[in-house]
Amino acid sequence: MLLSDSDLQAIWLTVKLSSLVTLVLLLIGTPIAWWLARTRSWLKGPIGAVVALPLVLPPSVLGFYMLLAMGPHGPIGHLTRVLGIGALPFTFWGLALASVFYSMPFMIQPLQNAFEGIGDRPLEVAATLRASPLDTFFTVALPLALPGFISASILTFAHTVGEFGVVLMIGGNLPGVTRVASVQIYDHVEALEYADAHRLAAIMLVFSFVVLLGMYAWRPGTKKTK
Amino acid sequence: MSFLKHLLAVCALITTVGTAHAEKITIAAAADLKFAMDDIVTTFKKANPADEVDITYGSSGKFHTQIQQGAPYDLFFSADIGFPRELAKSGFAASDVKPYAVGRIVLWSNSLDASKMTLAGLSDPKITRVAIANPKHAPYGKRAEEALRAAGLWEKVEPKLVYGESIAHTAQFVQTGNAQVGILALSLAINPELAGKGGYALIPDSLHAPLEQGFVITKRAAGNALAKRFADYMGSKTARAVMAKYGFVLPGDVVSK
Numbered sequence: 226m227l228l229s230d231s232d233l234q235a236i237w238l239t240v241k242l243s244s245l246v247t248l249v250l251l252l253i254g255t256p257i258a259w260w261l262a263r264t265r266s267w268l269k270g271p272i273g274a275v276v277a278l279p280l281v282l283p284p285s286v287l288g289f290y291m292l293l294a295m296g297p298h299g300p301i302g303h304l305t306r307v308l309g310i311g312a313l314p315f316t317f318w319g320l321a322l323a324s325v326f327y328s329m330p331f332m333i334q335p336l337q338n339a340f341e342g343i344g345d346r347p348l349e350v351a352a353t354l355r356a357s358p359l360d361t362f363f364t365v366a367l368p369l370a371l372p373g374f375i376s377a378s379i380l381t382f383a384h385t386v387g388e389f390g391v392v393l394m395i396g397g398n399l400p401g402v403t404r405v406a407s408v409q410i411y412d413h414v415e416a417l418e419y420a421d422a423h424r425l426a427a428i429m430l431v432f433s434f435v436v437l438l439g440m441y442a443w444r445p446g447t448k449k450t451k
Numbered sequence: 452m453s454f455l456k457h458l459l460a461v462c463a464l465i466t467t468v469g470t471a472h473a474e475k476i477t478i479a480a481a482a483d484l485k486f487a488m489d490d491i492v493t494t495f496k497k498a499n500p501a502d503e504v505d506i507t508y509g510s511s512g513k514f515h516t517q518i519q520q521g522a523p524y525d526l527f528f529s530a531d532i533g534f535p536r537e538l539a540k541s542g543f544a545a546s547d548v549k550p551y552a553v554g555r556i557v558l559w560s561n562s563l564d565a566s567k568m569t570l571a572g573l574s575d576p577k578i579t580r581v582a583i584a585n586p587k588h589a590p591y592g593k594r595a596e597e598a599l600r601a602a603g604l605w606e607k608v609e610p611k612l613v614y615g616e617s618i619a620h621t622a623q624f625v626q627t628g629n630a631q632v633g634i635l636a637l638s639l640a641i642n643p644e645l646a647g648k649g650g651y652a653l654i655p656d657s658l659h660a661p662l663e664q665g666f667v668i669t670k671r672a673a674g675n676a677l678a679k680r681f682a683d684y685m686g687s688k689t690a691r692a693v694m695a696k697y698g699f700v701l702p703g704d705v706v707s708k
Binding site: 295417 | 615
């Protein structure tokens with residue numbers, strides 16, 4: 226491989242960040258998506274809109290607010306100081322928190338669609354067989370929504386890999402801590418190191434294509450004819 | 452059908468409006484010029500109300516790349532005279548490279564009194580984050596690193612450093628309090644928006660190579676009279692006074708400590 230140590234470090238950091246964000250979003254996104262899919266509450270609209278915000282907001286807006294919120298005068302900054310965690314900007318955990326917000330719709334929306342696709346019938350049948358709601362969720366809903374879980378996880382992972390603006394704004398470009406692959410490429414380009422930029426950029430391109438190809442080639446929709 | 456017609460009409464309108472003002476320039480300026488150049492362009496427009504002058508601020512290295520790729524900038528004000536020199540060498544310039552200022556770096560803080568600060572003070576354990584521009588490609592970051600190394604503080608301060616993408620981005624880290632101290636351009640620290648708190652401390656320019664800044668008219672503006680006029684205006688008394696007000700040392704002036 227022609228990659229330098231700092232390139233490898235950036236790739237490893239990107240993989241670490243994306244895996245963590247995917248895991249965290251699986252844990253907190255699943256209940257939110259389930260609730261959004263099943264609820265009749267008027268809150269469904271507002272909460273669905275909040276979840277979708279990162280799709281529309283420029284990363285600069287998100288990055289700017291995260292920087293202010295996590296800073297010493299912001300609400301998250303106050304909270305982390307009281308908890309004794311210290312300041313979050315320029316740390317891996319700060320980056321992870323921002324990425325969880327940034328990638329949230331990519332986890333929740335496919336899951337919500339998958340849950341909605343199950344419909345009421347299987348859940349009602351389970352209920353008549355005296356399955357508890359929790360039981361129903363784990364033995365009926367979860368297996369039926371499995372393709373949704375897979376595509377949501379892949380999308381979340383890939384989207385976090387592709388993150389740039391937010392990382393740039395709150396990361397501070399620290400090697401091994403916040404300098405992910407996208408930022409490393411940007412640095413190479415800025416420093417006119419085009420050959421280095423090319424190598425890393427080509428890897429990103431191939432990775433993204435393969436991920437998307439995998440997802441579309443093996444779409445759950447093909448199992449049934451309409 | 453009628454929608455298409457309307458669309459065509461709008462397009463035609465836009466292009467005629469665009470060509471009505473033949474005298475229009477777009478300037479690419481280094482981020483440290485943000486306040487000074489805004490002032491200069493305002494006074495220039497007052498004197499020449501018919502002319503259109505647009506400015507884009509950013510990192511000098513990025514503009515250098517963009518101009519090579521055909522970006523529509525007519526004048527390029529770089530924080531490092533090396534970039535326009537390189538453009539001139541590879542045939543992307545329509546004028547000589549003119550030095551317009553020498554920059555200075557300062558210590559600045561939003562929460563501490565920076566006026567009494569020294570570089571050595573950065574090793575104080577109470578200071579946990581110090582922001583500088585990315586030394587890899589930002590001229591002010593390069594000089595900040597040189598100064599820290601020359602002062603023998605690099606090993607001590609490096610673990611505390613966070614890197615801004617440009618000098619303006621670096622200022623933002625300090626302004627929001629996320630870094631307690633930053634090494635910034637004097638031209639930014641001197642602006643009322645930043646000067647509000649604590650003031651600044653000049654870093655002796657004996658500690659780093661000079662921040663020689665230069666501009667050039669790009670090849671694309673070779674026949675643009677306005678670009679030429681604006682370039683001349685930079686040498687005028689008014690423009691020089693504005694630059695001096697923002698702490699730039701001007702070519703031909705004595706370098707003061």
